[in-house]
Amino acid sequence: MDRDDENGYPRELYSNFFKVGFNSAEFLLDFGRQFENSEARLYQRIILGPAYAKELSRLLEQSIQSYEAKFGPIVEP
Numbered sequence: 001m002d003r004d005d006e007n008g009y010p011r012e013l014y015s016n017f018f019k020v021g022f023n024s025a026e027f028l029l030d031f032g033r034q035f036e037n038s039e040a041r042l043y044q045r046i047i048l049g050p051a052y053a054k055e056l057s058r059l060l061e062q063s064i065q066s067y068e069a070k071f072g073p074i075v076e077p
Contacts, residue, residue, distance in 0.1 A: 027053035
């Protein structure tokens, strides 16, 4: 894993805007930011094979269930 800071941690990126695309070979996950009265700006694209996209979906669902069990329901924007 690439490490971007002197402590060995990966670079962090805040994102509140997402786009997902796909073709027969891969899923494209775009991450960006959008604030009131401004156009969304994309900062990072992650490309995954279908099996890894499915695994990511499963892992996110498990994490959301654990989070809600500990902190209560997540209110959607």
